[in-house]
Amino acid sequence: MIKVQNNKIYEFIFYLFGISLFILKIPPLTTFEGISKLSSSHVFAKVALLVIAIILIWLNRKSELYSLLTKDFSYLIISLYFISASISVVAAENISFFLQQYQNVVLGIVIFYISYTLVQKVPKKQLITGLIFVGLIFVVFDIVFALFPSQILMFLRYFLQEEMYSLYKFNQGEYKYNLYLTSEAFLPFLILYFRGEREIKYGGIFSMIIVSLIGYLAIFSNFRTRLIQFIFSFTLSMHILNKVSKKKFISFTILTVTSIIISFVMIRNSTSYDIVDRFAMSNSIDSQTIQYRLDTFSNAIEMIKISPFIGVGLGNYKTYINQSKTSQMADRDLKLHAEETNDNPHSVFVQIATETGLIGICVYLILLFYFIRVDMVIFLDKIFEIDPFVMLCIIASWTIFLYGIFNPFNTIFLNGWFWCFRGMIEGLKYEYKK
Numbered sequence: 001m002i003k004v005q006n007n008k009i010y011e012f013i014f015y016l017f018g019i020s021l022f023i024l025k026i027p028p029l030t031t032f033e034g035i036s037k038l039s040s041s042h043v044f045a046k047v048a049l050l051v052i053a054i055i056l057i058w059l060n061r062k063s064e065l066y067s068l069l070t071k072d073f074s075y076l077i078i079s080l081y082f083i084s085a086s087i088s089v090v091a092a093e094n095i096s097f098f099l100q101q102y103q104n105v106v107l108g109i110v111i112f113y114i115s116y117t118l119v120q121k122v123p124k125k126q127l128i129t130g131l132i133f134v135g136l137i138f139v140v141f142d143i144v145f146a147l148f149p150s151q152i153l154m155f156l157r158y159f160l161q162e163e164m165y166s167l168y169k170f171n172q173g174e175y176k177y178n179l180y181l182t183s184e185a186f187l188p189f190l191i192l193y194f195r196g197e198r199e200i201k202y203g204g205i206f207s208m209i210i211v212s213l214i215g216y217l218a219i220f221s222n223f224r225t226r227l228i229q230f231i232f233s234f235t236l237s238m239h240i241l242n243k244v245s246k247k248k249f250i251s252f253t254i255l256t257v258t259s260i261i262i263s264f265v266m267i268r269n270s271t272s273y274d275i276v277d278r279f280a281m282s283n284s285i286d287s288q289t290i291q292y293r294l295d296t297f298s299n300a301i302e303m304i305k306i307s308p309f310i311g312v313g314l315g316n317y318k319t320y321i322n323q324s325k326t327s328q329m330a331d332r333d334l335k336l337h338a339e340e341t342n343d344n345p346h347s348v349f350v351q352i353a354t355e356t357g358l359i360g361i362c363v364y365l366i367l368l369f370y371f372i373r374v375d376m377v378i379f380l381d382k383i384f385e386i387d388p389f390v391m392l393c394i395i396a397s398w399t400i401f402l403y404g405i406f407n408p409f410n411t412i413f414l415n416g417w418f419w420c421f422r423g424m425i426e427g428l429k430y431e432y433k434k
Contacts, residue, residue, distance in 0.1 A: 009055075009059065010118065010121040010122055011122065011126070013052055013055060013056065013118065014118050014121075014122045014126065014127075014130075016048060016052060017049070017052055017114055017115075017118060018130050018134070019045075019048075020045040020046075020048040020049050020052070021045075021111070021134075021416060021417065021420060022134055022137075023041050023042065023044070023045040024042055024045045024046070024412050024413060024416050025134075025138070025181060025182075025413065025416065025417060026041075026141070026179075026181070027156070027160055027161070027164045027168075027179065027180075027413075028040040028041055028042040028160070028161045028164060028413070029041045029159045029160065029161075030159065030160075030161060040161055042412070042413065046103070046107055046412070049107060049110055049111060049114065050107075050110065052114055053110045053113065053114055056113075056114060056117050056118075060117065072426075073370060074370065074426055077363065077366055077367045077370055078109060078112065078367065080363045080366075081105075081109075081363050081364060081367055082105065082106075082109060084310075084356050084357075084359050084360040084363045084364075085102065085105045085314055085356055085360065086102075087310050087359075088310050088311045088312075088313045088314050088355060088356045088357065088360065089102075089313060089314070090310060090313075091306075091307040091310050091311060091312050091313045091316075091357075092312070092313025092314065092315075092316050093312070093313065093316055093319050094313075094315070094316055094319050097313070097314075097315035097316050097318065097319065098313050098314045098315050098316060099315075100315050101314040101315030101355070101410060102314050102315070104410060104411050104412055104415075105314065107412050107416070108412065108415060108416065108419040109419070111412070111416055111419040111420050111423065112419045112420075112422055112423040112426075113423060114423065115419070115420045115421070115422075115423030115424045115427065116423040116424070116426050116427040117427065118427075119423070119424045119427035119428055120427045124389060127389075127424075128189060128193055128389065131186060131189045132186070132189050132190060132193060134186065135183060135185075135186025135187070135189060135190055136190070136210070138181040138182075138183040138186065139183050139186075139210060139213060139214060139217075141179060141181060142179060142181060142183055142217045143213065143217065145177060145179050146177050146217060146220055146221075149172050149177055150172070153165070153168055153169060153172065156168075163340055166340070167340065174222075174285060175222055175271075175273050176221060176222045176223055177220065177221050177222065178221045178223050178226060180413070180414065182229070182399070182400055182403065182417065183214055183217070184214060184218065184226065184229040184230045184232075184233045184234075184399050185229075185233065185396040185397075185399040185400050185417060185421075186396065187211060187214055187230070187233045187234060187237055187399075188233060188236070188237040188240070188391075188392040188395045188396055189392055189396070190207055190210050190211060190214075191207055191211060191237045191238070191241060191252075192237065192240060192241060192388055192392055204248065204251075204252060207252070208252060208255050208256050208259065211234065211256050212256055212259040212260055212263065214230060215230055215234065215256075215259075215260040215263065216260065216263040216267075218230035219260075219263060219264050219267055219274070219275050220267055221275075222273070222274060222275050222278055223275075223278075224275065224278050224279060225402065225403055225406060225407055226403075227275055228402060229399050229400075229402050229403060232395075232398070232399055232402060233395055233396070233399040234256075236395045237392070237395060238252075238253055240388055240391050240392070240395070243388075289346075292346065293346050293347065293406060296345035296346060296347065296350050297347075297350060299317075299320070299321070299345070299354070300345060300350045300353055300354045302320075303317065303320055303354040304353060304354060304357065304358070306320075307357055308357055308358055309357045309358055309359055310356065310357045310359060310360070311352075311353070311354055311355045311356040311357035311360055312354060312355055313355060314355050314356065315355065316355060317343070317344070317345060317351060317354050317355055318343035318344070321343065344408040344410065345408075346406055346407050346408060347404070347405060347406055347407070347409075348401075348404035348405065348409035348410070349361065349364075349405070351408070351409070351410055352364050371397075371422060371425075374425065374426070374429060375394045375398075375425070378390055378391065378394065378425075378429070379391070379394075389428070390424075390425060390428045390429075393421045393424045393425050393428070394421075394425060396417075396421045397418055397421035397422050397425065400415070400417055400418040400421070401418055404418075
């Protein structure tokens with residue numbers, strides 16, 4: 001009777017966790033002007049995550065679940081990651097900026113441990129169904145936004161936080177369309193569990209259509225990083241499909257790639273400015289974005305000299321940036337976007353190096369190398385041939401991380417699902433050891 005009750009509790013927690021992560025991945029919404037950051041949908045989702053973490057710790061207080069984890073290297077390195085972020089407060093000039101970024105670090109770790117726990121408590125079928133459902137919703141959102149960007153922005157301007165509205169408005173002016181939902185990360189699940197792993201009627205056709213749409217959206221978005229994410233996710237997913245179901249691999253690959261190529265040709269012929277132009281940097285704004293990233297590297301070097309070991313403090317990169325150019329802008333939304341852009345170095349490595357110093361960046365690199373080592377062991381042991389789910393989580397996590405190499409990656413909105421998938425992988429690792 002107690003076991004049944006516990007299963008019900010974990011099932012409820014799983015759904016609450018999924019809803020919270022879903023809310024954190026869509027743009028922050030609010031209906032209260034003036035206190036938008038305190039009343040946004042993201043705040044309620046973050047509170048829910050903290051409550052879930054407390055409940056799980058209490059439920060497993062006598063379980064060996066966490067005793068096993070505390071003996072693992074991941075516990076040590078994530079603890080060091082937390083400590084390196086925490087001690088940077090010593091150098092922080094603005095404590096408010098520090099706390100704003102600190103909560104993102106804490107919540108990332110919270111998400112990691114929640115998903116680590118739930119992946120061992122919730123039936124895998126439920127996890128897969130949930131991920132596919134979320135992925136499909138994100139694809140639908142992306143399609144609607146691509147079709148009606150002006151109308152959607154006009155409607156959302158009354159509900160979106162002003163920072164997000166200014167970002168979307170700026171992108172639209174540059175013929176770029178992206179809600180930052182990272183639907184490419186869910187592509188592996190949409191391929192394998194409709195085409196390869198399960199025999200679903202018309203599953204292959206449905207999967208091909210969805211994957212082709214994701215490819216089309218990546219091209220149409222005019223975001224270089226997004227296209228790279230799609231190519232990365234699609235290529236590795238097809239490799240896993242080839243291992244799981246070779247008979248379906250060839251036909252699915254040919255049909256999907258052909259449809260994507262047709263989509264590319266259609267976009268190329270119907271627009272005057274597309275993803276090819278962005279890679280070719282035919283527009284001055286495209287070369288300026290590259291120059292901006294190079295400038296952030298230069299800024300990082302100077303900031304590291306200020307406080308080499310513990311950095312300038314989480315969130316305090318912006319305190320050392322000159323905003324004099326943006327103050328001359330007349331358009332309020334474009335000015336706000338420019339300020340937000342200058343406030344964040346467009347690379348997770350640059351941000352961590354400047355804000356947490358040499359100690360922080362070394363710990364972060366060790367953490368990443370640990371994740372890579374875990375993934376390589378899983379791949380070389382060919383565990384994915386028995387259960388491809390863990391490999392799909394690996395592909396999804398690195399698809400999300402690719403964005404952070406050349407873009408801001410410092411909020412739960414951007415990196416929350418990365419920590420979720422890494423927690424799942426860590427939990428599945430223990431499951432395979434049993």
